[in-house]
Amino acid sequence: MSHETYALAAAKREVVGKKSRRLRRQGKIPAVLYGFGVDSTNLQLDAKEFETVYRDAGRTALVDVSVDEGRPVRVFVQDVQRHPISLALYHVDFHAVNLRQEITTDVPIVLTGEAPAVHNNEGVLLRGLETVSVTALPTELPHQIDVSIESLEALDDTIHVSDLSLSGDYQIVTEPTEMLARITAQQLEPEIEEEAEELEEGAEAGVEGETDAAAEGGDEN
Template sequence: MDQIELVAASRDILGKKVRFLRRQGLIPANLYGHNVESTALQIEASQLKHTLIKAGKSSLIALKVDGTKGPKMVIVRDIQREPLSGELLHVDLYQVKMEEKIKLEVPLLFVGEAPAIKERGGILVQNMSSLEVECLPADMPHNIEVDLSVLEEIDQAVHVKDLRADEGVTILTDPEQAIVQIARSRVEVEIAEEVAAAEAFAEAEVEEKVEAPEPTEEAAE
């Protein structure tokens, strides 16, 4: 992947006044890192949106800050959005050291089709959308693939331990967690419940008939 670049400028406007920046098409941001002094920045909104689409939270970004020498290698740590409109409000950027390992969430990319859906009528239940990994910045995977074509039967699942990480990448998420699994469709579940209920009712009726005492001669008179 080509290097992703982002340009920012130092920011003097702080607190609630940053709303004036947004009106000018600028998004407030903070840059921080291990043994790195926190710096307030502002970034052109359209450029930042394009960068976030391309990089997400799992790709290195070469950040150029006005008035400083050379780019700083960063990753996106946090994105704040307006709850209703989804508009960008603020971004946190973490400056990495290329020789130090980092922990981050990497999104899962689901590929292939599960035969159990088409052939067995099952439904796909997704339990996770990302995994926590540890690696050097240069080894960061943009995503981790999950192959759905291995799911051939109802109740079958793909667990974290079934995935293969790239060399230099350690998956920290619990290996026993199920990422996706095949469940019975709601219709099948309802039918199975109805059948089970009917069978239970029938068995109860049979037991009542068997256990019912026969009338005595006195009762018959």
């Protein structure tokens, strides 16, 4: 399995606490580096450069972080904090790992293709798990696992974790019976169903009213 290499340049950070706001105004973000073989170190790095790398690498691809142009440290992005409203970057955690020791982490499931049952309007696609737990050496960890849904041809057709075919040197430890995708019957939205029921009840009440009125008119005659 081939893995793309990502790299980031960082510098040691002296500014901490509320003073970090000044860094953010300068287009920098505060970060921390910790883990295997390194001392916990406060860092700062360019926000745009990080966003570019993180968009592709996510949390399942190794990133080489060079501190003050020193020897790169192989890390995973462990945590990303953002402003709750603007979603601007607030803080990043980098976790250095032992490349010779297996780790277990969640890997995204990406559904690919088109389900024939959906294309033919025979049902709708119900999404199951969005990630699965994978055990592997850091260098063998898949960035994502692609799952074709083109085998979903009829109602109730399902793809389980047990249906996944491994394409690398890693092990999926999520329960095999867990569902990833399924074709289900099309259902009206609850609000639409309620409106339909109200209209139906109203129509029935109208018919009953007309019947009663007709009956009363017949009695008068």
